[in-house]
Amino acid sequence: MAGEAQTRELTVDLGERSYPIMIGTGLLARTGSLFSERGFPVKSPILLVTDRAVEDLYAGTVEQSLREAGYTVARAVVASGEKSKSLDVFEELVTAALETGLDRRSTVIALGGGVVGDLAGFVAAAYMRGVRFVQMPTTILAHDSSVGGKVAVNHRLAKNIIGAFHQPEFVLYDLDTLASLPPREVRAGYAEVVKHGLIWDEAFVKWCDENAERLLALEPDALGYALHEGCRVKSIVVSRDERENDLRAILNLGHTIGHALEAVAGYGELLHGEAIAIGMVGSARLAARFGYGDELAAETERLLRKFELPVRIPSGFDTDEIMAAMQHDKKFKEGQMVFVVPKRVGEVEIRSDVPAQWVRDIVEQLKGEAGKL
Amino acid sequence: MAGEAQTRELTVDLGERSYPIMIGTGLLARTGSLFSERGFPVKSPILLVTDRAVEDLYAGTVEQSLREAGYTVARAVVASGEKSKSLDVFEELVTAALETGLDRRSTVIALGGGVVGDLAGFVAAAYMRGVRFVQMPTTILAHDSSVGGKVAVNHRLAKNIIGAFHQPEFVLYDLDTLASLPPREVRAGYAEVVKHGLIWDEAFVKWCDENAERLLALEPDALGYALHEGCRVKSIVVSRDERENDLRAILNLGHTIGHALEAVAGYGELLHGEAIAIGMVGSARLAARFGYGDELAAETERLLRKFELPVRIPSGFDTDEIMAAMQHDKKFKEGQMVFVVPKRVGEVEIRSDVPAQWVRDIVEQLKGEAGKL
Structure with missing residues (x-):
């Protein structure tokens, strides 16, 4: 990625717990002054949680900036990948927090992608029943997970089943960190960007469609705009329904089918963005069954293909296993399958009257057409 | 314990999250109808968490009552004692919750003392980022821990260090369950009852003083009144400062010294109530150093002796270990020792200017006089 982008800022409006999201270039080096300006206490040590892939590239910049501002910071590094979202690694981080002497006014920083954010966020939520938390996402996908306060670790039987709602103090999104992303992760990241358009904002979907090439090339200003818009939609939804009573759902x-595909593939085989891209095509086909027309599925598919995302279930997947995995989903309420179904581009509805047979049919279709991928 | 007591009810006032505490006899058998009246969904399974000591005595009554009202309930039994407040046992309970099929509208019930309440409460707080929680305390001590929403498990380096604020839907306090308490636990339980008087309500302290014999004999009406008053003070304080920003502290x-004594003794050797009884004597001696007079310590000691509680540190304890354990306390903020210090009976203040040497002197005194216990 070459060049600079303007710094964009928006606010997640949650009353007392409102917080800003800053998106731009060269931001990590400003960490220390941001902590000072916001009154983070200098005497309380900070724990910087990151993973092996990110550590060498960016941890030093953050630490140096904090130390120059007078803060004490210790680094805790976890293995890259979904396997670190476990209770065992969580416990190791709590040990690190205790050994570093973190107190109630301390801060846990998550520097990394969604795995690091979810894991470090749950440490911040549970350590001493909650300390300050700062998100520094380093992937495109994490524009989604870093906003909204959902944090969690996995259990061997179910993903994200142990967690909390714990909002960060701020989100610092340094676009420079995205330059090091593998191309497959860039593509997968755009799945959640596109999703935010599909659920809320037709104009943004159109913009994504027109700017797909610039986005895949990581042009700073296009990237900054896309992440700002994705975060904006997310923050509007979260502001209106923080605890997922209704709207937030x-x-x-794309996540009901998507999570099931991830579980069946073994976490990490299929990237999260890839799984939900396939899931969004599945949801659009459900829309057709509910009478919202066939074009929606075709249009969703065309857009996702433009971002070089998968739109079919790989043929090796077992339909029964996928269906069984959906039963363990948190979105499964009182014996009913719950799906988010698009009505048109930019608007969705939540349906709890989806016959399991429709879902099974669509899973079979998406597998059967896998050859045409 | 013979006879019945009137059912007393009070409300913990926390806006949307307000909840009732019901104290009386014969309440466990009414669990099912209480769940129905309060609209707990019949389709969502319930997990009843209890321990070996309580299981045989009371779990059947609760389950039968729930089943008669149409609910599905599974039982998860943990070993009695502080060792069950671990991440390992927490994980076992999450496994049980998943295997029972608990969904977002499900309820976790804690039937037992403080250990079961803290542990099951953290399961309710973290499972799917929070499900309903009901407290059914079966000890006197748990009148304190069951109110206010603090839930947690221990880490090998520190007590209650992993937890959440998660308020119950209601607290059901069946006095019949207290009849099976060992006398030592009865006495230890009254330490927290007396504490609630000492921090807030001089008249209640006087009442405790005059009714100590009736309380030690578990006379139902005296017991019901004492627990009501203890819960009332706790709920007033929690209502004004749920998250312990100031007042709740x-x-x-008695807990700064008390927790340290528990940690040094090895959890479970010294009962929590016993440890904080000693701690409250220590705090009253600190008060003397701050110029609030020597009578406070003598009076605190006399009252606690009336409840047959320890008021000296057993001579085998190492002073350096006690001092070191205090450094790991959550109440240790930014390098300062923080203590709750009584000003007079019924009023305390929070002091963060306590010299470590004063604390060390008092610990030494309380050890040196151990022979006079």
């Missing part, structure tokens, strides 16, 4: 477009 | 009277 629309963010799960 | 007064509930920690």
Whole structure:
């Protein structure tokens, strides 16, 4: 990625717990001054949680900036990948927090992708029943997970089943960190960007469609705009329904099938963005069954293909296993399958009257057409 | 314990999250109808968490009552004692919750003392980022821990260090369950009852003083009144400061020294109530150093002796270990020792200017006089 982008800022409006998201270039080096300006206490040590892939590239910049501002910071590094989202690694981080002497006014920083954010966020939520938390996402996908306060670790039987709602103090999104992303992760990241358009904002979907090439090339200003818009939609939804009583569930477009595919593949085999891209095509086909027309599925598919995302279930997947995995989903309420179904581009609805047979048919279709991928 | 007591009810006032505490006899058998009246969904399974000591005595009554009202309930039994407040046992309970099919509208019930309440409460707080929680305390001590929403498990380096604020839907306090308490636990339980008087309500302290014999004999009406008053003080304080930003810290009277003694003794050797009884004597001696007079310590000691509680540190304890354990306390902020110090009976203040040497002197005194216990 070459060049600079303007710094964009928006606010997640949650009353007392409102917080800003800053998106731009060269931001990590400003960490220390941001901590000072916001009154983070200098005497309380900070724990910087990151993973092996990110550590060498960016941890030093953050630490140096904090130390120059007078803060004490210790680094805790976890293995890259979904396997670190476990209770065992969580316990190791709590040990690190205790050994570093973190107190109630301390801060846990998550520097990394969604795995690091979810894991470090749960440490911040549970350590001493909650300390300050700062998100520094380093992937495109994490524009989604870093906003909204959902943090969690996995259990061997189910993903994200142990967690909390714990909002960060701020989100610092340094676009420079995205330059090091593998191309497959860039593509997968755009799945959640597109999702935010599909559930809320037709104009943004159109913009994504027109700017797909610039986005895949990581042009700073296009990237900054896309992440700002994705975060904006996310923050509007979260502001209106922090605890997912109703509206927030629309963010799960593509996730019922997507999570099941991830579980069956073994976490990490299929990237999260890839799984939900396939799931969004599945949801659009459900829409057709509910009478919202066939074009929606075709249009969703065309857009996702433009971002070089998968739109079919790989043929090796077992339909029964996929269906069984959906039963363990948190979105499964009182014996009913719950799906987010698009009505048109930019609007969705939550349906709890989806016959399991429709879902099974669509899973079979998406597998059967896998050859045409 | 013979006879019945009137059912007393009070409300913990936390806006949307307000909840009732019901104290009386014969309440466990009414669990099912209480769940129905309060609209707990019949389709969502319930997990009843209890321990070996309580299981045989009371779990059947609760389960039968729930089943008669149409609910599905599974039982998860943990070993009695502080060792069950671990991440390992927490994980076992999450496994049980998943295997029972608990969904987002499900309820976790804690039937037992403080250990079961803290542990099951953290399961309720973290499972799917939070499900309903009901407290059914079966000890006197748990009148304190079951109110206010603090839930947690221990880490090998520190007690209650992994947890959440998660308020119950209601607290059901069946006095019949207290009849099976060992006398030592009865006495230890009254330490927290007396504490609630000492921090807030001089008249209640006087009442405790005059009714100590009836209380030690578990006379139902005296017991019901004492627990009601203890819960009332706790709920007033929690209502005004749920997250322990300031006022709530007064509930920690006696806990800085008390927790350290528990940690040094090895959890479970010294009962929690016994440890904080000693701690409250220590705090009253600190008060003398701050110029609040020597009578406070003598009076605190006399009252606690009336409840047959220890008021000296057993001579085998190492002073350096006790001092070191205090450094790991959550109440240790930014390098300062924080203590709750009584000003007079019924009023305390929070002091963060306590010289470590004063604390060390008092610990030494309380050890040196151990022979006079």
